[in-house]
Amino acid sequence: MSAATTRWTPSSWHDLPAQQLPEYPDADQLKQVLERIAAQPPLVFAGEARDLTEQLARVSRGEAFLLQGGDCAETFDAAGADITRDKLKVILQMAIVLTYGAQMPIVKVGRIAGQMAKPRSSPTEVVDGVEMPSYKGDAVNGLAPILENRIPDPTRLERMYHHSASTLNLVRAFTQGGFADLQRVHAWNQEFVAGSPQGQRYEQVAQEIDRALNFMRAIGLDIDRQPTFNTVDVFTSHEALLLDYEEAMTRQDSLTGDWYDCSAHMLWIGERTRQLDGAHMHFLSGVHNPIGCKVGPTMTPDELLEVCDLLNPDNVPGRLTLISRMGVDAIEEVLPPLLTATREGGRNVVWVCDPCHGNTITSESGYKTRRFDDVLGEIRGFFAAHTTAGTVPGGVHMELTGEDVTECLGGDQNIADLDLAQRYETACDPRLNNAQSLELAFQVAEMLRS
Template sequence: MSTVPTLEQLHALGPAQQPSYPDSAAVAAAVQRLRTAPPLVFAGECDELKEKIAAVTRGEAFMLQGGDCAETFDGVTADNVRNKLRVLLQMAVVLTYAASVPVVKVGRIAGQYAKPRSKDMETRVVAGEEVTLPAYRGDAVNGYEFTPEARIPDPQRLVDVYNSSAATLNLVRAFVTGGYADLRQVHTWNTDFVKSSAAGQRYEAVASEIDRALTFMRAIGADPDEFHRVDFHSSHEALVLEYEHAMTRIDSRTQQPYDVSGHFVWIGERTRQLDGAHVELLSHIKNPIGVKLGPTTSPDDALALAAKLNPQNEAGRLTFITRFGAGKIREGLPPLIEKVTAEGVQVAWICDPMHGNTFEASSGYKTRRFDDVIDEVQGFFDVHRALGTWPGGVHVELTGDDVTECVGGGEELAEIDLGNRYESVCDPRLNRVQSLELSFLVAEMLRKA
């Protein structure tokens, strides 16, 4: 049985991006409550996802990972969860049908409540005076409201994360097993915007072709169960150590530790230090895990992380999620892939085209250009094609709503439009139309891969 380090041992490593809680007794109480809470996911489900990601590693499947930059407690509503699930299902249908490749569906959902920040403090002008308060680190840590009270880290919020994640997962499971995800519903996922969107119209054409194929299969007596439900898995960044450690349990089947807060957890670009607490904790759990790799990553860094996190070199265990930026990926990614591949390391390569392409508009809103997002994905595919390796997936911040947070795309959103419906509490997300456009463009790249 693998021995998981204690929280005290992890904190002795000086972990980055952790809340500064003012009340240690309140932290202990929240952690103890979480340790006795039922698991949010099951070890067997994590193993199933690991097998699916192993297929991605072998070049036999493609991974679609998407959802909010940062979930909020207020966002746990039936409409919000359904809308996110709907756009991911639509994207998966486009990728599967247009590119003829199985798609592993993973949501940034039911746990993505904590965010790393580049600065510990935030300064705003309030009533003509500069006010400096602790940065908002996600609903898992503190409140978004710019008041001293809201910005105090509160460990009770970790219990709220658990409860909100449980409610979200309960709803997702009901949707994907209760008929909503049935392939025969492909038209109903699109009725509200097919007439007003070119992407919606293009999707409807695909849906009609799928519908005809299903009708034919039913006519000849073939109606597989796979058409009526989908496998959908949860994921989030494993950031707040108290939460992830408390949700790590020993599986009764294997006597091995699993982080039962989500099926797939990843280590961020800011917390991937080889001798750091996050790498240490995740090296002990048996979930499939990911690591974000940015432009400062060397080939030796990637090899060292693989050796630490996947010493058995097990396919499906480790995913490298690259986030270089459109202007750096074609130069920065090849050395990593070349050395990792030459060493025989089993890893799935996923492209995060969002985090390296953020900038501040003249209006003050953080935004991303749709063209930059597409260019980074194209660069990711170009590099893999040149090296003869498999571009395994995309990791995208998106929403199922008609927000105005990223500029460009078929709707030609401009910077002046950002204030119309900018709802993200952290980073800008692709809206539903932009997400569908992305899926069609990625499907075209996949056909050539």
């Protein structure tokens, strides 16, 4: 039975092969946890997901640009107000730079309030001679390399729900309660970013925005009463890896009768779980959220068209986002035929560049890291490929943090191999820090202008 022919219900994915799912030792405990989660309120609402679909439809036509960013893997210990605020702050800064530089609306989507599970290349690892399950995110098991800590624990799913709810409450409070007010644009420039070359460039943009706001006041506009100037929409997203949890969070919309996965506004399928006959593709084909799918260098044009038809059979603009993650050395050769296939096939898709996952290396000192120049180079290749194919470069999908970490090499800070150990704090993959993220935003704004 294939994903395309299986009749869809929220639970029909159980009939199909599923990759990367945890093996819980106690099935009854898992069942009880999922029943409690299913009885909880939704984290997001169907109308909000439809709003995001409409905004992504504009992106697909080249009328807006998608900025999607956040942690590789959120942790239970890093879900407080300060960390959430700083993550939002750097996303807002990047959006201001992109909006001002490209004169284009920016659709803001965070990898936030649910990005707590990660696929791994191997189900186990050996630590100090002991084989144990690999860490798959705080929603599954613990990071500390202790055998008992690595056993998948279903109660962590319930913790993920409550942590996601509290994080989402903070996001709503910050974005709707005055923190995102354009009149606070200077306050978003954290001290350690303000001292960087990119922070100084940002201050110049902030001053220009101040002048524009003062002009509007001078001609009689009461910008304090205009929501456009003091609130902002930031949508949530995560990889839909843990299908038991996603099923428990799926609700039927009372207005339309359609099913929505109410764990996030947008869900995506990773490179390791995008099998056409697999459970992940089938599950996400049936919910009406906007959906993303990672597209790696092994994807063929014919397979890509099958992905489009499975996930977006009605060819709805804004429904499907294709997230290319090719690596800097492969993108200009591999991506254009895929772009041409969707264009010539008339598929309505948003094309987004993930320049992080294809450029992960191990440094001489043993840290998993990425070079800023490789990340930037893949984005340049992404834009060049779209120029070649005559298609729309729709956005960027970044692993980043609002903290002053040292996890990626290079950038204006010239982070070197020996610097990585200073503040290497990620639970899984390396993230661009706040200054590197802002530097990237200026570079992308210049690409959009040209």
